[in-house]
Amino acid sequence: MLAGLRDIQRFTIAATDGDIGIIKDFLFDDRAWTIRYMYVDTHKWLPLGEKVLISPISLREIDTDDEKIHVALSKQQVKESPSIDEEKTVSREYEEILFSYLGYGYYWTGPGAWGEYAHPTALVNQQALEQANSNLEEHDKSKANHLRSIDELQGYDVIAGGETVGHIHDLILDTDNWEVPMLTIDTHNWLPGGKKLLLAPKHIDDINWLEQRVHCTLSAKDVELCPECDHDLLNDADYKLKVKSALQSLPGA
Known part of the structure; x- marks a missing residue:
């Protein structure tokens, strides 16, 4: 499905056990022209109103009628995910910590937009994680990830x-x-x-x-x-x- 990001930006992110917040921005890779993260405002759910990053790797379903994006994460998983500094850019080091916490394979260790795979959700499986770890030494860990805000662009x-x-x-x-x-x-x-x-x-x-x-x-x-x-x-x-x-x-x- 093709959709304008302006239309999706108002969608709610739904975990497996309830809503967690509304998309406020997207982070995209300006080299691969690929959306890497949804920036979600959780202030109606979390007391401190933290913003969290949700990767398309966790995607289950996009419901355009209800304006919701369902992800394969629980509210507890989101709540306990590594915190981010909103004043700083998202570094490769942070991505490694986040992906290790979630058990995802790394998208940056292969030739395509999603590593060895054509679709982001393929990186959710254990085999992808093991493959990513085996390939990690072949890639420059200091390499910039080129993540930019759609709101900024x-x-x-x-x-x-x-x-x-x-x-x-x-x-x-x-x-x-x-x-x-x-x-x-x-x-x-x-x-x-x-x-x-x-x-x-x-x-x-x-x-x-x-x-x-x-x-x-x-x-x-x-x-x-x-x-x-x-x-x-x-x-x-x-x-x-x-x-x-x-x-x-x-x-x-």
């Missing part, structure tokens, strides 16, 4: 051919693998009619986090050829084919 200017053509409005999530196949650009300050257009990550050349700018490989004229985003049709077969064809026709596709 939304609103960044998009630069094409040296011209500002809009800003990042949303990211489109594929809930099968939690990768980001497309981004939505709001062009209302640039194009008449205020269209929201779709771009693929392959069209992104660089994200300058200091300048809060996203540089793409396309010219401003090419951006005008990008398909328009219609959230109501994201999972319509004909619309998906039309979008795919339009994106593939762009330079560099």
Whole structure:
């Protein structure tokens, strides 16, 4: 299923024995264009109102009707999970501690977005954990994990051919693998009619986090050829084919 992160961000996270909180943000890998964590506000459940990280590895079901994401964790598991410093970035060391606590295999010890697997939930099994531990020595533990906030990215200017053509409005999530196949650009300050257009990550050349700018490989004229985003049709077969064809026709596709 394809869905805009803005739509999912209001969803409730449900543990196996009750709700634990509402998604407030997502952390994504800006190299693999993959959502690594849901940032969950638990203040209605935990007395101190701590925010916790929930990995898609724990996913059981996404209920769009009830706006809930069900995870294979108990409330006690979440409550006792390693605490995080909200003022600091999530380090690889913290990820290792969290994954060891939960018994998950490491996504960073294989060639794909989820290590040796195509889907995040495959890393929940014991075999994946053992494989990850055996591969860990082959990987640089100091390697940056490139985790960034979606909230931070939304609103960044998009630069094409040296011209500002809009800003990042949303990211489109594929809930099968939690990768980001497309981004939505709001062009209302640039194009008449205020269209929201779709771009693929392959069209992104660089994200300058200091300048809060996203540089793409396309010219401003090419951006005008990008398909328009219609959230109501994201999972319509004909619309998906039309979008795919339009994106593939762009330079560099």
